[in-house]
Amino acid sequence: MKKIDRSGQTDEMTTQGIGKKKKSKKFFRRTLLGLLIVLVAAGSVIGLGMWTSRYPDKMNMGTNCNMSDMGYMANMCQMGNTSVSSGPVIPIAKLQAPQTAEHVDAFTLTAEPAHLSFGPGHSADAWTFNGTSPGPTLHARQGDLITVHLVNHLSVGVTIHWHGVAVPNSADGVAGVTQDAVKPGQTYTYRFVAKDAGTYWYHSHQESFEETGKGLFGLLVVDPAKPTTHDDVDVALALHSWDVLTFNALAGTLHISARPGQWVRLRLLNTDNYAHLLTLVGAPFMVAALDGHDLNQPTPLTGTSISIDAAQRYDLRFRMPEHGSIALLAANDNGQYQKTPAVMVGQSSDSLASIVVPTAHQKMFDFAFYGQPQQGTVNLQSHFDATYTISLGAMFGFSNGRPGPVFTLDGKSFPDTPTIVVRPGQLIRLRFVNDSPLGGDHPMHIHGHTFIVLAKNGHALTGSPVYQDTVAVGPHETYDVAFYANNPGLWMLHCHNLFHANHGMDMMVVYPNISTPYTIGYASGNFPD
Numbered sequence: 073m074k075k076i077d078r079s080g081q082t083d084e085m086t087t088q089g090i091g092k093k094k095k096s097k098k099f100f101r102r103t104l105l106g107l108l109i110v111l112v113a114a115g116s117v118i119g120l121g122m123w124t125s126r127y128p129d130k131m132n133m134g135t136n137c138n139m140s141d142m143g144y145m146a147n148m149c150q151m152g153n154t155s156v157s158s159g160p161v162i163p164i165a166k167l168q169a170p171q172t173a174e175h176v177d178a179f180t181l182t183a184e185p186a187h188l189s190f191g192p193g194h195s196a197d198a199w200t201f202n203g204t205s206p207g208p209t210l211h212a213r214q215g216d217l218i219t220v221h222l223v224n225h226l227s228v229g230v231t232i233h234w235h236g237v238a239v240p241n242s243a244d245g246v247a248g249v250t251q252d253a254v255k256p257g258q259t260y261t262y263r264f265v266a267k268d269a270g271t272y273w274y275h276s277h278q279e280s281f282e283e284t285g286k287g288l289f290g291l292l293v294v295d296p297a298k299p300t301t302h303d304d305v306d307v308a309l310a311l312h313s314w315d316v317l318t319f320n321a322l323a324g325t326l327h328i329s330a331r332p333g334q335w336v337r338l339r340l341l342n343t344d345n346y347a348h349l350l351t352l353v354g355a356p357f358m359v360a361a362l363d364g365h366d367l368n369q370p371t372p373l374t375g376t377s378i379s380i381d382a383a384q385r386y387d388l389r390f391r392m393p394e395h396g397s398i399a400l401l402a403a404n405d406n407g408q409y410q411k412t413p414a415v416m417v418g419q420s421s422d423s424l425a426s427i428v429v430p431t432a433h434q435k436m437f438d439f440a441f442y443g444q445p446q447q448g449t450v451n452l453q454s455h456f457d458a459t460y461t462i463s464l465g466a467m468f469g470f471s472n473g474r475p476g477p478v479f480t481l482d483g484k485s486f487p488d489t490p491t492i493v494v495r496p497g498q499l500i501r502l503r504f505v506n507d508s509p510l511g512g513d514h515p516m517h518i519h520g521h522t523f524i525v526l527a528k529n530g531h532a533l534t535g536s537p538v539y540q541d542t543v544a545v546g547p548h549e550t551y552d553v554a555f556y557a558n559n560p561g562l563w564m565l566h567c568h569n570l571f572h573a574n575h576g577m578d579m580m581v582v583y584p585n586i587s588t589p590y591t592i593g594y595a596s597g598n599f600p601d
């Protein structure tokens with residue numbers, strides 16, 4: 073009995089045990105299956121996201137919709153702009169400068185590796201033009217024909233984009249749009265007329281995020297045909313972050329000599345992806361030009377900070393005082409001004425010791441209220457042939473197969489971003505709205521054209537007309553800008569935080585019926601950002 077009982081009990085227990093085991097096995101299997109389904113689904117979503125966000129092998133940005141290989145443009149041709157598909161087709165090669173001119177400024181830029189030293193304890197392996205970064209500052213006179221012979225001695229493809237210059241489309245240097253990236257060992261010649269005076273710059277537009285960051289940039293200064301001001305000292309300065317912030321590749325103090333009473337112009341360029349806060353100590357100064365374009369009747373400023381965003385240029389002018397020197401200082405990431413790096417203008421014996429570093433909270437320069445208005449400038453009341461609102465955003469997702477941040481224009485990332493079709497002679501208005509604080513500033517840059525800034529946060533500018541090729545739209549800010557469609561071609565409009573551009577923040581502004589033989593994507597290896 074006991075035995076039976078026991079065995080019965082045992083049996084019962086065993087049966088129950090088996091039941092539990094069976095149930096837990098079932099539960100385990102079901103959980104495993106569920107988990108597997110979730111994983112497969114998540115994997116599929118991730119895989120699909122990665123795959124669908126990946127650039128196609130070949131994307132042709134041309135607007136001649138009769139081509140056999142329409143690819144992505146087929147979508148654009150269906151966007152309802154009928155003029156895109158009618159009329160004679162202009163090959164991009166036809167959009168070029170004259171072969172020769174009375175005055176020609178010829179340059180050679182050789183892309184080559186170099187080990188650069190920025191001062192004690194700071195150095196980097198860089199990609200340079202002619203062995204330095206910044207590369208040589210190219211000087212030309214307004215109206216001259218500029219030719220630049222690019223020689224590539226790097227192990228990667230390279231192009232040169234002429235930032236802010238209204239070049240003919242074929243000289244724009246955008247890999248996959250206006251040319252193929254220049255392969256190692258190969259050469260390419262850019263040719264364009266320096267129509268506008270001012271401070272411009274050049275940088276690679278093949279893998280621009282990586283290549284500009286590694287040093288492939290320099291300044292271009294076009295002197296006015298009829299100067300309206302005289303500068304005794306004129307120096308171009310590029311800010312760039314290596315392992316340390318530098319002015320013209322110096323992490324310490326850069327000395328510029330100037331005598332009392334002399335006029336000095338500092339042409340400042342920010343080659344980084346984020347804004348820098350700068351100030352000038354020792355004399356009143358003027359902001360003479362923005363992005364190469366003179367401001368009307370600029371007034372002296374003291375105790376004022378300037379925020380210079382990615383790719384922007386600020387020309388500062390000042391007169392040397394009778395005594396002492398002038399210091400250009402930059403703020404660190406916390407907004408505190410530092411003595412390194414610094415630019416000292418004066419006698420070579422002057423030292424930074426006498427300079428009083430300003431506090432972080434001095435007033436900010438705002439071009440919306442600076443200088444005097446000018447009659448006849450395009451303004452909010454002007455007639456616009458078309459107006460487009462472009463919302464600037466950021467989210468998490470996939471960009472060209474990579475998980476992480478994605479930066480968007482109207483909710484889409486390149487190449488799915490909308491294309492703006494313009495016709496010669498039109499005046500186009502754009503409204504940039506930065507509604508995603510996640511992304512920070514978006515310095516929006518247009519190729520081949522210049523923005524006339526109409527309004528900031530809905531309020532018309534009250535001071536000087538402002539022309540910029542790169543408009544910095546901060547979080548929750550809105551900028552209204554306009555541009556004349558006066559340079560036919562296929563042009564990029566993108567964020568010049570090149571990390572953002574590399575992660576989707578690009579679109580095209582195109583004229584109808586332009587064909588290009590070049591393509592972006594894995595087949596050609598052309599990746600403009």
Ligand SMILES: [Cu+2]
Binds near residue numbers: 479514568572
């Ligand atoms: Cu951006």
